[in-house]
Amino acid sequence: MNVQVVYCNHQTADLDLRERLAFPSDDHVVRAYDELRARFPKSEYVVISTCNRIELYTAQEDPDDTPTHDDLAQFFSDFHQVPKTEFFNDLLERQGPAAVRHLFEVASSIDSMVLGETQIVNQIKTAYELSMETAACGPLTNALFQRAMEVSKRVRSETKLSEGRVSIASVAVGDFGKSIFDRFDDKTVLILGAGEMASETLTYLKGEGVKRIIVCNRNFPRAEKLAAEFSGEAYAWEQLDHWLPQADVIVSTTGADRPILGVEEFKAIRKKSGPKPVFILDLGAPRDIHPDVSDLDDGIFLYDIDDLEATCVKNRKLRASAIAKANAIIEAETKKFMHEIYHKATGPIIKRLREHWHEISRQELELLFRKVPELDDAQREAVEKTISRVVNKLLHPPLETLRDEARTGPPTGMLETLKRLFHIKD
Amino acid sequence: MQFTNVTIFCFFASYFCALILELTQFLKVSKVVRWSSFALAFAGFVAQTIYLVERSRHSDLPPLLGSTHDWLLVSAWLSIVFYLGAKVWDQSLSIGLFVLPVVLLLIGASRFVSDQPNPRVTIAYWWTMVHASFWVLGILGVILAFVMSLMYLLQHYRLKHKKAPLPALRMLSLERLSRMNWWLIVSSVPLLTLGMVTGLWMSYLRAGSAEPVDLAQLDFVMFALVWVGMTFLFGWLLVSRKATGRLVAWRTILACAFLLVTILAIEFLSADTIHGPEKQTPQASMNHQVASNHFGAIS
Numbered sequence: 001m002n003v004q005v006v007y008c009n010h011q012t013a014d015l016d017l018r019e020r021l022a023f024p025s026d027d028h029v030v031r032a033y034d035e036l037r038a039r040f041p042k043s044e045y046v047v048i049s050t051c052n053r054i055e056l057y058t059a060q061e062d063p064d065d066t067p068t069h070d071d072l073a074q075f076f077s078d079f080h081q082v083p084k085t086e087f088f089n090d091l092l093e094r095q096g097p098a099a100v101r102h103l104f105e106v107a108s109s110i111d112s113m114v115l116g117e118t119q120i121v122n123q124i125k126t127a128y129e130l131s132m133e134t135a136a137c138g139p140l141t142n143a144l145f146q147r148a149m150e151v152s153k154r155v156r157s158e159t160k161l162s163e164g165r166v167s168i169a170s171v172a173v174g175d176f177g178k179s180i181f182d183r184f185d186d187k188t189v190l191i192l193g194a195g196e197m198a199s200e201t202l203t204y205l206k207g208e209g210v211k212r213i214i215v216c217n218r219n220f221p222r223a224e225k226l227a228a229e230f231s232g233e234a235y236a237w238e239q240l241d242h243w244l245p246q247a248d249v250i251v252s253t254t255g256a257d258r259p260i261l262g263v264e265e266f267k268a269i270r271k272k273s274g275p276k277p278v279f280i281l282d283l284g285a286p287r288d289i290h291p292d293v294s295d296l297d298d299g300i301f302l303y304d305i306d307d308l309e310a311t312c313v314k315n316r317k318l319r320a321s322a323i324a325k326a327n328a329i330i331e332a333e334t335k336k337f338m339h340e341i342y343h344k345a346t347g348p349i350i351k352r353l354r355e356h357w358h359e360i361s362r363q364e365l366e367l368l369f370r371k372v373p374e375l376d377d378a379q380r381e382a383v384e385k386t387i388s389r390v391v392n393k394l395l396h397p398p399l400e401t402l403r404d405e406a407r408t409g410p411p412t413g414m415l416e417t418l419k420r421l422f423h424i425k426d
Numbered sequence: 427m428q429f430t431n432v433t434i435f436c437f438f439a440s441y442f443c444a445l446i447l448e449l450t451q452f453l454k455v456s457k458v459v460r461w462s463s464f465a466l467a468f469a470g471f472v473a474q475t476i477y478l479v480e481r482s483r484h485s486d487l488p489p490l491l492g493s494t495h496d497w498l499l500v501s502a503w504l505s506i507v508f509y510l511g512a513k514v515w516d517q518s519l520s521i522g523l524f525v526l527p528v529v530l531l532l533i534g535a536s537r538f539v540s541d542q543p544n545p546r547v548t549i550a551y552w553w554t555m556v557h558a559s560f561w562v563l564g565i566l567g568v569i570l571a572f573v574m575s576l577m578y579l580l581q582h583y584r585l586k587h588k589k590a591p592l593p594a595l596r597m598l599s600l601e602r603l604s605r606m607n608w609w610l611i612v613s614s615v616p617l618l619t620l621g622m623v624t625g626l627w628m629s630y631l632r633a634g635s636a637e638p639v640d641l642a643q644l645d646f647v648m649f650a651l652v653w654v655g656m657t658f659l660f661g662w663l664l665v666s667r668k669a670t671g672r673l674v675a676w677r678t679i680l681a682c683a684f685l686l687v688t689i690l691a692i693e694f695l696s697a698d699t700i701h702g703p704e705k706q707t708p709q710a711s712m713n714h715q716v717a718s719n720h721f722g723a724i725s
Binding site for chain 1: 581582584585586588590591597598599600601602605670671672673
């Protein structure tokens with residue numbers, strides 16, 4: 001059994017590269033699963049693609065079926081039409097306990113730009129559900145991802161990792177937005193996109209007192225749904241030009257694969273809006289707004305995901321003790337998970353060995369009871385119990401040794417020995 | 427306790443130490459140090475109040491009418507009142523980093539200007555009081571506008587360059603700084619204007635007295651130029667529709683720096699013949715006062 005991950009995230013690759021390797025929609029992910037199945041049919045897969053990370057988890061019953069780092073890089077290269085040389089060094093690989101630990105760190109938001117954020121848990125959950133729907137995952141990845149959710153919950157409840165500002169939106173609005181605007185109740189907030197990110201951003205902005213919310217989305221029913229949830233107004237995407245000059249805060253979270261607002265479009269918007277300050281939060285990956293828009297005039301304050309990194313580093317320092325505690329939990333959970341996985345691998349052998357020995361004892365007992373028919377029921381029961389105890393005691397040392405072996409790694413050699421010694425067949 | 431033993435050095439040192447403690451926040455943010463800084467500034471404020479009251483008692487004139495030395499100290503005192511008020515409102519605000527240097531500059535400058543009362547005060551006592559009040563409040567507004575503009579530019583730089591906020595440098599939002607700056611300019615320029623008008627009215631009143639005011643002097647021309655400059659800024663602020671906060675902050679800083687430098691230069695060069703007699707610094711006057719055993723302990 002093996003678990004593997006290849007990934008690039010905000011620590012290893014810049015936003016430009018992440019944008020090129022991202023799977024911006026469910027359709028992309030489903031196509032990726034089809035492609036992966038065709039290339040590596042004996043593996044299970046889960047793809048996590050967010051604005052901060054692109055991660056591909058694979059798992060195999062037989063470690064020999066594990067694709068190499070280069071194989072998976074080639075898949076990324078072919079799928080996204082990006083030369084492998086441009087990203088190979090930024091695409092890291094982990095296997096076995098290191099891969100499990102990595103997922104637990106990601107789910108616990110230790111690896112997030114904003115330490116303690118909760119959004120990543122939902123993103124992992126969504127990715128895992130999509131993998132289940134498309135039958136890309138299997139028993140190993142099921143166990144892994146379900147455990148990751150449990151670890152995440154444990155880390156959040158037993159440490160102070162989630163205290164204070166915990167989401168990208170809250171850091172952006174708390175550290176930048178509130179330094180621009182004194183109050184939000186007289187501001188017009190324009191949301192472009194209607195996904196989970198938009199919803200979370202709105203939750204935070206609502207908490208700051210925002211009253212007027214405009215939601216524009218290409219999928220109008222989704223815009224209506226989001227607007228209704230936050231007492232806002234939904235408008236068709238075609239009305240964007242009307243609302244952009246009126247907005248004081250623009251939050252863009254669309255899944256577009258190229259910028260939806262360039263410099264020229266924004267120049268026209270500023271002509272209409274005048275020099276008033278406008279706070280723009282581009283939370284899309286790929287970016288929705290061209291970065292040069294920031295240089296148009298003094299009143300434009302544009303931030304994308306990477307811009308939040310400095311604040312995140314600061315939060316990370318403040319929460320150093322919480323991180324140490326979280327790491328200890330993750331380390332213990334990783335060991336426990338690996339032990340369970342290895343132990344699970346021994347399960348069928350143990351079951352067969354036990355059944356085999358008990359079957360032999362049952363046959364011998366039947367012979368005995370035929371030879372000694374005068375034994376009453378109570379006596380027969382006592383003999384059966386004695387024989388069963390003897391079998392269990394004889395089985396105990398090899399099984400205990402097998403269990404010990406499984407604590408440190410897959411007990412492949414021991415399993416083979418047992419199979420040969422006791423003639424156990426697959 | 428001898429209140430007459432309170433000297434300029436007492437409160438200058440207090441404010442200076444308060445500023446140093448504010449600066450140490452950049453090394454390590456500490457609530458204890460922050461409160462200590464506030465306590466030192468408050469101690470300085472008490473000492474300065476005692477000093478001004480003592481000066482006023484001995485000269486038998488309100489501090490505003492005492493001398494250039496006194497009104498510079500009154501301006502510093504009012505700035506400290508603003509600083510203490512802001513700190514009580516929000517302890518974490520780094521306002522001291524901006525206000526305390528200006529206060530130290532004003533106190534330092536007061537050491538080198540005339541501390542002799544204006545002999546013309548008695549001619550139109552109440553008009554002089556009104557004139558000095560408008561002038562000092564106007565200058566206070568200018569000082570605070572200067573401080574707000576500095577904060578605005580720093581905050582704007584941080585936000586434009588997408589830098590994380592420093593825990594030791596907590597500033598108000600751009601929106602609030604911009605609004606405060608606008609109000610400070612819009613209120614200080616009319617105050618300065620009223621100061622000019624009352625000054626002209628007093629010169630008219632004194633025209634027939636033994637101590638007439640000659641308006642054809644460099645100092646009057648300089649004051650008038652500063653006032654014209656500030657009035658232009660005021661007018662531009664009111665009518666401009668394309669004024670960005672950053673532009674306003676830059677213009678305010680330039681105008682305020684020009685005003686403060688002009689006023690201090692006039693006083694240092696003893697060119698101010700309207701508001702006082704020939705320059706006599708507190709050091710010089712101390713010798714005179716020690717001799718007369720009248721006000722021996724002020725410096």
